[in-house]
Amino acid sequence: MTCDRLVCANCAGPVNEARCSVCRAQRARRHRDGLSAAVTPAMLLALLVALLSVALAAREMAL
Template identity: 65%
Template sequence: MTCDRLVCANCAAPVNEGRCPVCRASRERLQQQEGVLGALTPAALLVLLVALVAVAVLARSFAG
């Protein structure tokens, strides 16, 4: 989840702007939870999956 569309219940501003301490804390927590794959878009994950399948098919054709 990203904080692009989240609205702070404390100040009613977008969380990604970090206007109040609650926004800044929520933004920091979300950024820590994202990890490596959290920054990837669904399209990028789909491209990685297609590439993995292509490598698997190539490896199987060379092995047989």
């Protein structure tokens, strides 16, 4: 996370220091973005399992 490089438009301080409510809101939003990024590998894994089951079903039909 490059959160510390952001400068707040409200208090002109680093968002990382959370000097005002705008800073805190921006920081909270960044944390949420990080969480959604962590969900993505799990979704990819689910997609892989779905593709694998389809491939196995297709192979059983071919036999």
